[in-house]
Amino acid sequence: MTNELVHQKFHHILDETLIKEILEVGLFRHFSKDDIIIDVDQPLKYIPLLLSGSIKILRGDDEGDDLLIYFLEAGETCTMSLACCMGTTKSKIRAVAEIDSYLVMIPVEYMQKWFHSNESWRNFILESYQTRFNEMLETIDTLAFMKMDERLLKYLKNKVMLHDSNTLDTKHQDIAEDLHTSRVVISRLLKQLENEHKIKISRNKIEVLV
Amino acid sequence: MTNELVHQKFHHILDETLIKEILEVGLFRHFSKDDIIIDVDQPLKYIPLLLSGSIKILRGDDEGDDLLIYFLEAGETCTMSLACCMGTTKSKIRAVAEIDSYLVMIPVEYMQKWFHSNESWRNFILESYQTRFNEMLETIDTLAFMKMDERLLKYLKNKVMLHDSNTLDTKHQDIAEDLHTSRVVISRLLKQLENEHKIKISRNKIEVLV
DNA sequence: TTCGGTTTGTAATAAATGTTACGTATGTGA
DNA sequence: TCACATACGTAACATTTATTACAAACCGAA
Numbered sequence: 001m002t003n004e005l006v007h008q009k010f011h012h013i014l015d016e017t018l019i020k021e022i023l024e025v026g027l028f029r030h031f032s033k034d035d036i037i038i039d040v041d042q043p044l045k046y047i048p049l050l051l052s053g054s055i056k057i058l059r060g061d062d063e064g065d066d067l068l069i070y071f072l073e074a075g076e077t078c079t080m081s082l083a084c085c086m087g088t089t090k091s092k093i094r095a096v097a098e099i100d101s102y103l104v105m106i107p108v109e110y111m112q113k114w115f116h117s118n119e120s121w122r123n124f125i126l127e128s129y130q131t132r133f134n135e136m137l138e139t140i141d142t143l144a145f146m147k148m149d150e151r152l153l154k155y156l157k158n159k160v161m162l163h164d165s166n167t168l169d170t171k172h173q174d175i176a177e178d179l180h181t182s183r184v185v186i187s188r189l190l191k192q193l194e195n196e197h198k199i200k201i202s203r204n205k206i207e208v209l210v
Numbered sequence: 211m212t213n214e215l216v217h218q219k220f221h222h223i224l225d226e227t228l229i230k231e232i233l234e235v236g237l238f239r240h241f242s243k244d245d246i247i248i249d250v251d252q253p254l255k256y257i258p259l260l261l262s263g264s265i266k267i268l269r270g271d272d273e274g275d276d277l278l279i280y281f282l283e284a285g286e287t288c289t290m291s292l293a294c295c296m297g298t299t300k301s302k303i304r305a306v307a308e309i310d311s312y313l314v315m316i317p318v319e320y321m322q323k324w325f326h327s328n329e330s331w332r333n334f335i336l337e338s339y340q341t342r343f344n345e346m347l348e349t350i351d352t353l354a355f356m357k358m359d360e361r362l363l364k365y366l367k368n369k370v371m372l373h374d375s376n377t378l379d380t381k382h383q384d385i386a387e388d389l390h391t392s393r394v395v396i397s398r399l400l401k402q403l404e405n406e407h408k409i410k411i412s413r414n415k416i417e418v419l420v
Numbered sequence: 421t422t423c424g425g426t427t428t429g430t431a432a433t434a435a436a437t438g439t440t441a442c443g444t445a446t447g448t449g450a
Numbered sequence: 451t452c453a454c455a456t457a458c459g460t461a462a463c464a465t466t467t468a469t470t471a472c473a474a475a476c477c478g479a480a
Contacts, residue, residue: 059350067354083343092347115336116329126325129339133293136346137302140269143353144277144390148467171427180354182468187428203427203476358437381457392438397458413446413457 002028002102005051009075013127015120022049026104031097038095044084046105049077053101054162058094058178068155068178070135071098071162079132082111082125149189151179153198153210160208168206212238212312215261219285223337225330232259236314241307248305254294256315259287263311264372268304268388278365278388280345281308281372289342292321292335359399361389363408363420370418378416 055072
């Protein structure tokens with residue numbers, strides 16, 4: 001079943017030989033919602049390929065403060081881990097399962113080997129880097145140029161897009177943590193967005209109208 | 211003379227054959243201080259390798275507002291251009307010569323070709339990505355977790371480090387643009403840093419003491 | 421239904437940053 | 451040396467965001 005998923009999610013970019021090898025050496029793992037897949041300062045020994053679900057990539061500082069950088073979706077890999085694996089080998093980010101998720105974990109040594117031996121893997125890595133690079137730029141943009149109310153709306157819209165549903169079941173506190181601000185600020189701004197008829201709020205639920 | 215520089219700055223990472231090819235197909239360019247090397251929305255047809263000098267990589271929004279992302283030093287390449295070249299082909303950043311600088315510009319098609327044919331080039335690209343990735347993370351950190359006074363001091367220290375001199379000849383307005391704030395704010399905070407004996411201010415000059 | 425924990429609303433206040441306005445210093449070239 | 455542009459200092463004020471505190475609403479379990 002997981003084998004099927006590997007084919008399904010990766011055959012468009014990785015060649016048959018490689019997929020076969022992935023099935024041999026990869027470790028299949030399941031994570032439940034809110035499980036921490038990798039944490040800051042943990043050593044990275046595997047490259048994750050996401051088969052299903054969704055993973056939140058966060059930057060955490062020393063005091064446990066977080067900031068959402070981007071989401072990982074099925075068919076993608078975490079470029080952070082690539083960058084980390086090659087260099088310091090310590091994770092600089094935290095990865096948390098947003099919903100139940102299945103992963104294949106590839107031991108780093110294969111990542112290196114394949115990079116020089118398999119063209120489709122090279123392209124995959126390169127493409128991943130590009131995608132994430134642009135997403136990091138986007139994040140920087142957001143932080144540097146946007147006010148909190150804009151950031152909040154953007155965050156909500158993005159979540160709605162990824163979830164394929166207009167309604168998010170989330171509490172204000174969670175949003176505050178992702179955007180690295182306080183719950184009070186989020187509540188205030190959500191109320192404001194509701195007054196502008198852009199969202200509808202109820203307990204543990206936010207309906208996005210725009 | 212520029213040929214010498216290519217060897218000097220890149221022989222530790224790129225092999226002889228490749229360097230020879232770079233000398234054949236690369237275009238040598240000189241930029242003076244404050245020259246715009248590439249601007250937002252310009253199409254990217256070349257990968258730059260920096261031979262000497264220093265280049266400021268900025269993110270610019272629509273209204274001409276800027277934010278410094280990182281500096282490029284001799285022996286490095288701009289990973290942004292890699293990411294841009296492969297994808298949208300339009301630059302998402304602005305590159306400005308910080309001081310007089312010499313570059314070799316490699317046409318994109320070679321970048322692709324070498325990526326699959328030359329191991330040392332592959333490693334170079336991969337290493338560049340790692341370095342920049344970490345720097346982008348650092349930038350995100352700074353924006354998300356630090357206050358303006360901390361950001362300012364960090365900016366000054368970084369510049370001092372890159373310049374090999376305790377004294378920066380820069381005006382408050384320039385700093386304000388790099389950090390995406392206003393001149394008044396920078397002047398205020400600089401004064402504050404001076405009172406804390408961390409810097410010494412004079413016209414067009416800042417001496418960093420810590 | 422009642423208790424108790426969780427989630428949300430809101431006010432009051434503080435701190436950080438942004439904006440406007442204008443005065444003062446400093447260097448340059450006529 | 452005088453006029454002028456540029457760079458800097460600073461006050462007053464506006465806006466945005468953070469913090470604290472507490473009340474109200476909601477929900478599930480006993």
